[in-house]
Amino acid sequence: MSDFTSHEFGPEQILATLAEQAAELPDDARIDLLERLLGAAVCRRLGVYHIPSDFVLSVVIPIFNEETTIADVVARVRECGVRCEIILVDDASTDGTRAILESWEGQPDLKLLYHERNQGKGAALKTGFENATGDAIIIQDADLEYDPAEFRYLLQPIVLGQADVVYGSRFSGHNQRVLYFWHYLGNRLLTTLSNCFTNLNLTDMETCYKVFSRDVLKVLTPSLREKRFGIEPEITAKVASIPGVRVFERPISYSGRTYAEGKKITWRDGVSALRCIVRYRRGIRGIRRG
Numbered sequence: 001m002s003d004f005t006s007h008e009f010g011p012e013q014i015l016a017t018l019a020e021q022a023a024e025l026p027d028d029a030r031i032d033l034l035e036r037l038l039g040a041a042v043c044r045r046l047g048v049y050h051i052p053s054d055f056v057l058s059v060v061i062p063i064f065n066e067e068t069t070i071a072d073v074v075a076r077v078r079e080c081g082v083r084c085e086i087i088l089v090d091d092a093s094t095d096g097t098r099a100i101l102e103s104w105e106g107q108p109d110l111k112l113l114y115h116e117r118n119q120g121k122g123a124a125l126k127t128g129f130e131n132a133t134g135d136a137i138i139i140q141d142a143d144l145e146y147d148p149a150e151f152r153y154l155l156q157p158i159v160l161g162q163a164d165v166v167y168g169s170r171f172s173g174h175n176q177r178v179l180y181f182w183h184y185l186g187n188r189l190l191t192t193l194s195n196c197f198t199n200l201n202l203t204d205m206e207t208c209y210k211v212f213s214r215d216v217l218k219v220l221t222p223s224l225r226e227k228r229f230g231i232e233p234e235i236t237a238k239v240a241s242i243p244g245v246r247v248f249e250r251p252i253s254y255s256g257r258t259y260a261e262g263k264k265i266t267w268r269d270g271v272s273a274l275r276c277i278v279r280y281r282r283g284i285r286g287i288r289r290g
Contacts, residue, residue: 168209241283
């Protein structure tokens with residue numbers, strides 16, 4: 001490391017030089033350096049920790065008519081700092097999305113899957129889950145509302161053996177784009193009702209960012225039935241019914257879209273979510289709630 005004894009270096013210059021040199025180090029060496037400088041406890045709070053070299057995160061991305069954002073989303077996933085298997089499920093897009101995906105055929109970190117008819121987000125997720133081989137699996141929307149830079153932070157409780165499932169909460173996080181009051185109120189209502197049946201104390205049941213251990217996904221996937229956005233309360237109810245499951249929640253940032261920018265969920269999906277909260281309140285059939 002550099003010699004900082006010269007009076008020419010002030011605190012800002014020292015920190016900038018340290019950051020520059022740390023960025024050139026391999027991941028493990030950089031984390032070791034940060035732990036020495038900041039201490040292990042501070043690093044844990046910041047989400048700085050070691051991920052095993054053979055760890056793979058499966059990123060399942062359901063897609064419908066996202067030609068303007070899908071390339072940026074994939075690029076951001078690739079820059080997230082975690083070794084990823086990227087599973088792209090095109091749900092019969094009618095714009096130029098499929099042509100973009102087909103041009104990526106053969107790229108080793110991508111699995112490209114296609115539905116011949118539009119079935120909905122839930123169906124696309126199930127297809128992606130069935131083809132995931134990673135140690136953990138996360139859902140990533142194909143727009144730019146959620147930031148893959150937060151994958152490492154969300155994975156931390158699973159990698160450290162503390163959790164089996166992690167939810168990213170938009171309502172306990174920071175850097176939120178201000179949009180629709182009634183969407184916010186609807187989300188909080190649906191989360192509260194879901195919690196009443198699952199006995200979880202989530203703040204954001206409808207969040208996209210849900211991370212599952214491989215073992216939980218094996219139990220969950222065969223039971224999934226919902227084709228559209230009802231998949232969110234269905235997943236939550238069924239996760240909660242798995243005996244001994246450990247669920248964590250971590251704050252995330254969120255940059256929601258307007259309908260003019262391509263947002264697809266409507267009030268009808270909210271009504272469907274209410275139905276699903278009640279329908280799946282008992283969780284996975286044949287499994288006794290823990």
